[in-house]
Amino acid sequence: MTATLEPRAAEPAHVLTPAELAAVRADFPLLTRTVRGGRPLVYLDSGATSQKPDVVLDAEQDFYLQRNAAVHRGAHQLAEEATEAFEQARQEVADLVGADVGEIVWQTNATAGLNLVAYAMSNASLGRGGAASRRFAIAPGDEVVVTEAEHHANLVPWQELCARTGATLRWIGVDDDGRLRTDELATTVTERTKVLAFTHASNVTGAVTDVAAFVARAHEVGALTVLDACQSVPHLPVDLHELGVDFAAFSGHKMLGPTGVGALYGRRELLEAMPPVTTGGSMVEVVTMETTTYAPPPQRFEAGTQMVAQAVAMGAAARYLRDLGMDAVAAHEREIAGLLLDAVAAVPGVRVLGPTENRDRLAAVSFVVEGVHAHDVGQVLDDAGVAVRVGHHCAQPLHRRFGVAATARASAAVYTTPEEVAAFGAALASVRPFFGLGDGA
Amino acid sequence: MSSPMEQLYQQLILDHAKSPHGRGLADGHAAESFQVNPTCGDEVRLRVHLAGDAVERVSWEGQGCSISQASVSVMSELVSGEPVATAEELGETFRRLMHARGEGLDEESEDRLGDATAFTGVARYPARIKCALLGWSALRDALIQAGHAGTPAAPPTEEDA
Numbered sequence: 022m023t024a025t026l027e028p029r030a031a032e033p034a035h036v037l038t039p040a041e042l043a044a045v046r047a048d049f050p051l052l053t054r055t056v057r058g059g060r061p062l063v064y065l066d067s068g069a070t071s072q073k074p075d076v077v078l079d080a081e082q083d084f085y086l087q088r089n090a091a092v093h094r095g096a097h098q099l100a101e102e103a104t105e106a107f108e109q110a111r112q113e114v115a116d117l118v119g120a121d122v123g124e125i126v127w128q129t130n131a132t133a134g135l136n137l138v139a140y141a142m143s144n145a146s147l148g149r150g151g152a153a154s155r156r157f158a159i160a161p162g163d164e165v166v167v168t169e170a171e172h173h174a175n176l177v178p179w180q181e182l183c184a185r186t187g188a189t190l191r192w193i194g195v196d197d198d199g200r201l202r203t204d205e206l207a208t209t210v211t212e213r214t215k216v217l218a219f220t221h222a223s224n225v226t227g228a229v230t231d232v233a234a235f236v237a238r239a240h241e242v243g244a245l246t247v248l249d250a251c252q253s254v255p256h257l258p259v260d261l262h263e264l265g266v267d268f269a270a271f272s273g274h275k276m277l278g279p280t281g282v283g284a285l286y287g288r289r290e291l292l293e294a295m296p297p298v299t300t301g302g303s304m305v306e307v308v309t310m311e312t313t314t315y316a317p318p319p320q321r322f323e324a325g326t327q328m329v330a331q332a333v334a335m336g337a338a339a340r341y342l343r344d345l346g347m348d349a350v351a352a353h354e355r356e357i358a359g360l361l362l363d364a365v366a367a368v369p370g371v372r373v374l375g376p377t378e379n380r381d382r383l384a385a386v387s388f389v390v391e392g393v394h395a396h397d398v399g400q401v402l403d404d405a406g407v408a409v410r411v412g413h414h415c416a417q418p419l420h421r422r423f424g425v426a427a428t429a430r431a432s433a434a435v436y437t438t439p440e441e442v443a444a445f446g447a448a449l450a451s452v453r454p455f456f457g458l459g460d461g462a
Numbered sequence: 463m464s465s466p467m468e469q470l471y472q473q474l475i476l477d478h479a480k481s482p483h484g485r486g487l488a489d490g491h492a493a494e495s496f497q498v499n500p501t502c503g504d505e506v507r508l509r510v511h512l513a514g515d516a517v518e519r520v521s522w523e524g525q526g527c528s529i530s531q532a533s534v535s536v537m538s539e540l541v542s543g544e545p546v547a548t549a550e551e552l553g554e555t556f557r558r559l560m561h562a563r564g565e566g567l568d569e570e571s572e573d574r575l576g577d578a579t580a581f582t583g584v585a586r587y588p589a590r591i592k593c594a595l596l597g598w599s600a601l602r603d604a605l606i607q608a609g610h611a612g613t614p615a616a617p618p619t620e621e622d623a
Contacts, residue, residue: 057466058466154486213526393525394528395502395527396502396504396526396527396529396530396590396593397471397527397528397529399471400467400471400587400590401467404466404467406464411502412501412502412503413502413503417503420503425501426503426504426505426526427503427504427524455471456471456476456511456528457476
């Protein structure tokens, strides 16, 4: 049984009714299990990885049961069906994010996609790719601009690119509310800036970026834009053409799909001009003993046998989200975000890292409990069946910005219920008393 | 019968986390080790102070969860004044305790570990074993740096790597 909602084109965003939410949850078999001695699971770690609906699990299994074959080769029916499933999945993902099918490159995850862009720029800087790729070349005196809110996946590859090429890394700061300092764009992004890499939504603060402001400034100076869309694609309507970014990366496993697969979006003319990074089989045109010409994108960036079953299942996840309607998903999660913020605010001695106003933010709330380390907070919540993430969430500089080493994070997805948030709130209220601290801060 | 979580957070652990022993770096040390748990950011900087073949004391600074900080504190009490060989043996015994899945060890081993047996319940939570071992790893590293090659009692475990 798959939850589908009434189509609601042009209707105002619709919050899931309790019956619709129950139907959604029924699609996720794992959500019915218990943990820690029979307690119902309250899964609030979807920011790290989401749970998977039946249609995704079935798609992966069905591929292996019925259609498994090598794609883009072979003269037999199975190969045709496998190729069709693989390319149909690419279309589903493209449709979810407002891209053309040829602009979606399969990657193992978003990290791989971001590294692909950084390494392609390296190769272009070495002269690979000829005249067409010169726009990706980078040299001493050039600058790469990131933000202080980035996940390490959208920071370290750029540090490394700068180290390899002699370019300089700069960054946009974060304000006390956890929002990016859009006002710094005018001074930090300059004619020297070759790349502006930034997150669509922080996996720590939940703050959603004003992408238009970043893209506008990048266009003024002719910089490439690279968007980390890991946290936005599963939770918000995303139209990459409308956003106008040059590249975007997102992972399957955070958007109800399987692990081992993700996507890099690149504007078609850029992918066509960009030199390959991983080379080998399946990405070539003509190979001689001396030299090789390369296939057009996206195949140019898909060397070797791909994660076909996982890609097919990621396509099923994209279809599932589109059937629910991303407006409905976002509206539901906005309600959950408000409940999470209320739940955290109701507990004395708890401080949120990120916007406390439920505007332009995701249902991902990171917090510190005064006097209790995040790891210990997570342990007490876990004892109540509540699964949250603890640590720095792969964003050490952002935590340093707020003067903390670690936080606990509650993050939701379309299947999160108000009752789960209430259970989280009750468990959170027990943390300080458990460690012998007063109710007050 | 206390719950697994109450067994994890024994009162002794909570007390040590609140009022740690040996905290505050002192000079005159034979060696220093800095250890960090990269998954959660817990860290400890530990100095070992030797008097002949004995651990005179350890001094340390750190930040992290109650398990990691209490474990350094208890260790600091346990090894101070002991021969280096005894301190190393205690470390090996504590590592065995962390791999006992919460079942504890034989009576003799537990007697030797004393207060450190309060961490028995940690071994039920695989994600927390690294927390409890952080300080012990720092001690072993510092002793090796100080020229004590260590008794090759047990092969290094994943948690120690």
